[in-house]
Amino acid sequence: MAQKTQQEGGAAGASPPHLHVVVFPWLAFGHMIPFLELSKRLARRGHAVTFVSTPRNAARLGAVPPELSARLRVVALGLPDVEGLPDGAESTADVPPEKVGLLKKAFDGLAAPFAHLVALACADADAGGGGSGSGDAVGVGFSRKPDFIILDFAQNWIWPIAEEHEIACAIFLILPASILAFLGPRHENEAHPRTTTEDYMVQPPWIPFPTTMAYRRHEAEAIAAVFRQNASGVSDMDRFYEMQRPCCRLIVLRSCPEAEPRLFPLLTDLLAKPVVPSGLLLPDEVVDDDDAGPGGDGDQSFSDVMRWLDEQPARSVIYVALGSEAPVTADHVWELALGLERSGARFLWAVRRPAGHPSGGALPLLPDGFEARVAGRGVARAGWVPQVRVLAHAAVGAFLTHCGWGSTVESLFRFGLPLVMLPFVADQGLIARAMAAHGVGVEVPRDEHDGSFRGDDVAATVRRVIAEEEGRELARNARQMQKVVGDRAKQEQYVDELVDYLRRYK
Template sequence: MESREKKVLHIAMFPWLAYGHLMPFLEVSKFLAQKGHRISFISTPKNIHRLSTSSSSSLSPLIKFVELPMPAVDGLPQSAESTSDLPIHKVQYLKKAYDKLELPLTHFLQHLDDVNWIVQDFASHWLPRVATRLGIKSVSFYIVNATTMAFFGPPSELRSGQRQRPEDFTVVPKWIDFPDFDVAFKLHEMVTHWDCMEDEVSDFERIAAAIEGCDFVATRTCPEFDADSLSLIQKLYGKPVVPLGLLPPVLQDDQSEDDKWKLLREWLDAKKEKSVVYIALGTEVTLSQEWMHELAHGIEISGLSFIWVLGNRQLTEAPDIIPPGFETRVGDRGLIWRGWAPQLRVLAHSSIGGFLTHCGWSSVIEALGLGRVLILFSGASSDQGLIARLMHNRRVGLEIPRDDRDGSFSKDTVAEFMRRVMVDKEGEQLRANAWAMKEIFGNVNLNNKYLDEFTRLLETWPALTS
């Protein structure tokens, strides 16, 4: 009876302009569409094109992409529509342009008088006000885990709390009283993040407004991993906080092989089980040439086999990013891969034992979903430093030590920590802990249960909360 009476919803999705945000929003959209709900996925043309071409075979006809032209802003390159198109100090101009989407988005929502919900990101501080005026219910979906959200605190603290300088974020906040909680930023990480904040509206003000103005909050985590932090943020926010699960990616059982994967697979097939370190710093992290060379020398003297993926942006910004003679010296035990790589497929190969990662949440989820132990090297952007500390404390990897103030590190430390994680006796427990995490991070049924509960909440609101 209940299923026959269920109302088909029209849900608008409006993510922040970063691929690491667009993809989780799209995954949630796919799930909602599977349940029969209509989706309007709203972004700018370049982002829509990238998503639609990469996902066209798996998209429901119930998902409609809606393009809003990218507004022009002084300081923002004409071709830039996402964070991947920009150095970090220019992301502030992307936020200014994003704010200018308020008027065209409002016009779109007014034109469609049947939108029931809008799912928004952290940056659109103005959207709850628009949604309320139009009679549309709203969800603030944060693509981070609940521990990150707990660290930043309640909206009152975000707006006008005691933390006004980067230094203030290098200690555990007073409202977190969990035993052995040692998650905070390094100074160099917060200084880097300060560079990408927009002058008129800080990221903290954006998050506060989105939390205060929405009907409820959703976060990319699950109680099996994040129970204490989930309970805490519900108290801090004074409204429902719903876990969406970890949105683990599913490796498609595709018999066809493109040339890139064929080359990678053949190289991996020749290596021993769990002997190779996969190294990838994400699409947006760029280190100086000096630091990249130091990292390379550490990888070299570790003596371990590795695949090191260098993104197009890293190669463009520093053509001499790899030390002279490096590839010759490492020989067949190391493979430098230039450009995009099928990360999930590589991580799933039996030869991969560990992952040297920039600590992006999506990458960590992929690795632990396959039981790969982590060598943590924070990309110093967004919440990556907090994730590095959290995973180090959970004993599913070790963080490579870096200077708190400037982020510097040594090749000897890189080599030492790679070996400790991958082959030393000390790393046995880390490797076992990471392997056990598959039961949470790779459990599609478990994580879909939370998406089911989220969907049911949208369908029955406010009945389940009244």
């Protein structure tokens, strides 16, 4: 695994030169935001960072902090039109789940413009120029030839570009190490083919120690889909398997050994290249804003909800949010409403309309009279909710979540909140099993075959976590886990170590 470090400095003792890193996430805010957090940390360490996205996403992510503007630039590439993709759709937040494959097809259309930018920067470097960038907030090119490209799982078309120009690459996965271990490398899947749903309901044979890695039946059927071709013409796993090319020097995970012990050495062996943590990339501070977030409406103040939270007793409210991409149905929303009402708990619910559900009325998905019956102890808010700001509030004592990795990082590892867990797809089931094993959360019971759940089970699980003695033990465990995993100094050390890897393998 070890490679000889290149000599980067001049005289002995001189500081190594700063890197130019191109950072290019997939078009989902759950990916773009962690990629941007990593970009900010690299820029704060003096490195030049070019963040690549599309025009609408660049605007929705917000302005680069003024103190970083000299080192962190955003380059926006226009997304090509694809038949069947809605006009203006540039992220997974803009399309229903069944059209994400078309978004990947449009994303693949960025190969040519990205190759053009790289070629210009490399030609400029060969000519001794200072770079082709404009220096604007949303620039038109790269400032100089990249030392490294940090890409996502989806850009299987970047490898030939990087190889042509001799640029090292790293894949940055915003998912936990557990899902990477469960999916496994190509050679292990070929040696141990998974051909039935049941094959995904047990721990893979290439993991040599006991874990909680197994899916429920309804989750297993969804995870098998990543091995099948989608509307883009290629499967997600075939995209990811391209990382075996030589120019992919590193695999970086938004995780750390404290959160997922034993998995980093195993993955390094399985994938035959360094698998290293970036740390959790926790935002530095809670932003005090009332504007709409990524993809938000921009016209609905959240100050009334914050005032309501201010009036609630400490640790008495359960915050409820199922993320922006979980395949939530109208039936799920209905049963969740019944469960919250019957739980008797105080709650703040970020209600998201299921894809394809007709609009009309403020909250047409909820049972008749729901808001009147829960008035005073419960708030249901449609549209964007400033999640980190809510999770940080002293009144919030637990989180009902789909167990997306980003939400788990924000709630449990940053604020030490116990979890009521309602996983749907991808890594969420694995995360829920692991958090239950750590004694920091309880899953809502579900039908093994179709994933449905009942309001009464939601109510009982919420009471277990927020009101009963078991909940106090869960809260103690969650706070202890936060102290270990959320250590800020250690998390920043992982970024420093990542920079060392980038220098060593460029």
